Amino acid sequence: MKDEIRIIIDDLVLNAEVGMPLLSLLKEWKIDIPTLCYHSQLGPLHRCSLCIVEVRRSGEWKAKHACMLACTSGLEIRTISSDIHRLRARAARILLTRGPFAKPSVEIILHRILSAAKAAGIPDDSQFLPIEIPEESISKDLLDQDPTAQMRQQGCVLCGQCVEMCKKTGNNFLTFLGRGNKLRISYVNTAATCGKCRACSHVCPTGYIHSTGQAAFAAKLYR
């Protein structure tokens, strides 16, 4: 049993264990934090950038990711502010450029963030986005014809839950490959099939993995 400490979240005082990821605590207390890469069994993965909160450090509020913070004594955070809205909206727009997504739930989460930001009076910066946010009406067939979309793994937000899950099942067939804007997930296994446990497709938030990790990622290796 670890030491119990008290931390302040939005003027609420909560009990927590020392060193516990803040995001896990927030999720445990059902505090509304949008996430795409969090899974209670996998722990924080630091990938989706949506769980932005503000931490008070020497009198100033600083935006940080809740998944990267550990509960320490005297921690004081807030989950709503105009800057949080702005940053989450920015992250949400970046994530939307990776769409369209097979599961509508992702777009619902992201658009909810955008409308919350709009309600808070945050100006829209989407005209400066590097890639236009794809319309939902783009059909899957069209996506298949566009080789750059495949290379970008359009429809995947690179949350890494599948990689982590595959590691957890002991198979370890999925990995991140490349870096920078060429980062992608790939299937690396010399055997013919991955076993079809479909654990990855169960955790995939976007529905990019519709059958198996092998089917979703194998063909895109070194493209």
Place this chain on the structure above:
Amino acid sequence: MLANDNFLTDTRTKLGLPKITYTPASPPPPVFPQAAMNIAPVLSARYGLKNIPPLLAELAEQGHELLCPSNMARISVGLATCGQAAGAGNWFKLLAARLDFKNKVIVRHVGCLGACYGEPLVDVRTPDGKHHIFGKVGSDVHWSIIRTAQQHVSQRGAWMVLREREPGILTGFADLEIEKSFHSAFADFFVHQKRRVSGNCGLIDPQSLPEYIGAGGYFAFAKALFERTPEQVTAEMTASGLRGRGGSGFKTGHKWEIAASANDQDRIVIANADEGDPGAYMDRTLMESDPHRVLEGIMIAAYAVGAREAYIFMRQEYPLAVSRLRQAISDAQAAGLLGERILGTGFSLRIGVIQSAGAFVCGEETSMLQVITGQRGEPWPRPPYPASQGLNGHPTVINNVETLANVPWIIAYGAEAFREQGNGDSPGTKIFCLTGDVPKPGFIEVPLGINVRKIVENIGGAAPETVKALQIGGPSGGIVPYSDFAMDFSAVSSIGAMMGSGGLVVLNQSRCVVDLTHHLVRFMADESCGQCLFCRDGLTWLEKLLSQLTAKQGKPGMIDILENLGRDIAGLSLCALGQSAVNPLLTTLQNFREEYDAHLAGICPAAACNAMIHFEIIHSRCTDCRGCYRACPVKAITVEAGKGPAGYLFDHDRCIRCRTCAEICPHNCVVAVSGGEQK
């Protein structure tokens, strides 16, 4: 050879030409009582070592005989990467193969003296303790080098003559003083430097353990091992105030204290040699020119924190440094300076070399630890810091190579002496790699707190009015306007840059800071590990915005987005790569905002961005030579015959902005112009 001279003289006399007198080979050089000199006691007195281990004494004598031969000359050819690139290998081969050098001259290859612009550099040491330095060696000075070595008298073509303060004692560049200089710019390059850490570079053979010991190497290690407790060594480091030379400037002594106070007894020392900053090569030069100093630093660090294993994490792209360090490790092992029960004490250490896979982010300490354990190079959140929980959870001291190379000096001469250079906040010296638009680029070591003008104007030789800005600290540092400021940790961070690893790129008036920022942001966007959304996609976004701006596609409001997106990336990234990746952008927005505004209006003030320039001919200078007309690959220049300079016309739509015409014009009359009417 003398017969040749006579022949030549006779021929000239026959032809009625004036007689050439050569410097006579006699009188014979004065003989110094060096053969009898016992170097080990001299060195140990200097370093404060009371009892000399017999192994060191013996190797020091051997090395000293090679370094400062008593009755032979020694030719040292600089064969680090820079020397090899300049073709020094050829001169080394020619000199080493000479049969008439037998028992008269020894030819050795050494590392880099630092004056990279003067490569190939050859140093001829005559037995009277003088070093005749020849720069940009070519066939014109080949015979001068040979004659200097044979006759022990300086010949024409030498750039500089250095003298050992006490003839026969050479423990680094600090023991040399300038006697004569035939090339004032070359002497200026060295006068303002204080070479401590890089003192041996370019003087000793990096592949020879005896030479390193003969120059005082491993005496500091012996002093630490036999006459100091680990606590005393750490205390000395803390007292010296040495700050990490890799980037952030963390106090080295403090880092060692944290590791040494951990309960876990399996402690590890790692030398970070994954030097990825473009334009920075301090670590490479140190490892290529003086690998044993790096090893000695690691050994002292390991002794101080109680580590039994150490690793050197090397950049993949440094093959020469890898092979030299590997050899240095095996030499030290064979001599009993590494391995089990070193020099008969209870201290054991083994050092391994690990090669990085070649990503910039792998130089970040936590991601480096991931790579060593065979994982993908992705950082993890700190704390816990590696000094308390690092490689496989054990306390791990990670120091930059240059930091570790400072350690033997501090142990040898003490913290007090170390603080004599530099200032209170940033003591000691720092190695910088001066590159960019300077006539004399190179690897320099200067006291911290030195005025930047001294570096750029005196050492680099740049004319002050040509210098526009400085890029300090690589792609994660900042771009600051050229002005008077001191080079130390606090002054550099107060102007928004970062000391970083020590890259110093000088930019002249023709460089566009927006274009350069675009280039650096693209580098960082490509090198981001991709873990944090803001670092990966945010930097890509920034890169797109900057490329639009330089391509004359800027939109109003773009600069505000650049600024606040830059701040978001810095605030929300996990590791130092993302946090500092936007430094070039933020510093240029702060210092050169008018250039961004100008780009938005379609004008590049430096006339460097191709989308915003056109070419014009200054008719008053034109001599109607038609060089540009002939060189233009797309025939965008037309000449109306008979009209002289006024007949030259540019087709701006056809022009591809390749700049060939501007480069080829002998009178500089084709100039790039941004803004204004296209004529």
